[in-house]
Amino acid sequence: MTLRLYDTRRRVIEDFAPLNPGVVTMYVCGPTVQSAPHIGHVRSAVAFDVLRRWLTVCGYDVQHIRNVTDIDDKIIVNAQAQNVPWWALATSVTRLFHEAYAALNCLPPTGEPRATGHIGEMVALIQRLFDGGHAYAAGTDVYFDVKSHPAYGELSNQQLDDVQSSEDTGDKRDPRDFALWKGTKPGEPSWETPWGPGRPGWHIECSAMVTRYFGPIFDIHGGGRDLVFPHHENELAQSCAAGDPFARFWLHHGMINIGGAKMSKSAGNSMFVPDLLAGYRPQALRYSLVAPHYRSDSDWNDDVLDEADAAYSRIEGFITRASAEYGEPATDGPVPTAFADAMNDDLGVPAGLGVLHDVVRRGNTALAGGDEAAGRQALAEVAAMTMTLGLWPGDFDGGNDSALEKVVAEVVPALLEARQAARERKDYAESDRIRDALTAAGVVVEDTPQGPRWHVGTSG
């Protein structure tokens, strides 16, 4: 079974094969670094991280680029409000994004270009549009002439006549034309161009950068569904008008809603990653983001993370017990066929998780029954599947206070020894007292035929 993916432009699921055998070029729209990452930003990162991992498992060399938009109206406004230079805000917020991505075990992209590092490429592209009669200067701005490109609207399936005009008409010939370059204003950063000083329009950076790294045609362009129009539509228009075929597959993930409505800063219902990680471990957060299909909208509430933590703990518990029994498994072994089929079907992670849980149950049964061959097999499969989804527990270790960890590693076994002694003399009042004290401290104790086992966490 070959990989099939839903393409937004053609509005159909199609067989995927890269332009150049063995190599997949994937460009994903990254954040505008104006304020801390919210849950929607990391959903995007996780969704494409899973795709990238799956393509890698399928044997492709994945060239994954995620841009950073480091110049924009809001960055300028927010920086002024905080009384810092625009580039200082962009840098510090970029750092917050990197921390969030790393916490959620997203592999770093192969390339991470910044808009301000590619002004020259943008100027060159705009010049090509001028040469082709698709761009014009109006006042200090430069605009793309939408009517000069008959295919305009093909990505979002809109007829030009149906596109509502925005209010900020400015000096445009047509209100639906969009800015390629914005003339400088007092107090704003600017760069010199043949059309005067100014800064980039929003869409031009992506077209310029993807061409810089991948050339005129590449395999996958991804982003959130809210980017389909106007951002991706405009990218496609300007690149095609300039003569570049551009993206072969357009992939868009669904939105995260809060209480049934879209999360937005103006509504004041944003969920920020640093806040969420203060209350939940990153494994639970990643599981909750991975679990729904990437193209589905997903409603977010307090229960989602609790449920994700419980479901993940089940998988994690098996890996812990089985690893103790059989040793650490390899994580690069083959995944079950049913799992591969699910992933190949437009990244059917929900069905894949069904397979994963089935194998966990099989593994638990094998573990309880002493069936080593079946247990080892299940562990290897679970390791491969969790690695594919970026949920391998070993990837989340670390970050704790190692000195405290050492203390706990000494103290807990000592207490458990005392408890075992009490149990042997059938002093259950004492043994339960010790266990209750450990539970209260967040240590879960499990008695097994091989003796007591413990871990930090909660239990049902």
Place this chain on the structure above:
RNA sequence: GGCGGGUUGGCCGAGUGGCUUAGGCAAGGGCCUGCAAAGCCCUGUACGCGGGUUCGAUUCCCGCACCCGCCUCCA
């Protein structure tokens, strides 16, 4: 007004023209345990409403209702 998505059992969330109708969480029963925890087994018979096609529809078609997204910055 234009374009697109959704409505599944207590909750989340897949999916399918019928066959053994995912998976997780929660709930109840059982096994195991000194009691627990963890694990395993069993139970619950869901597909917004109205038509149509069909031997048979939650799944296809038509209509309706409600919800959501984009059309302005947005993951």
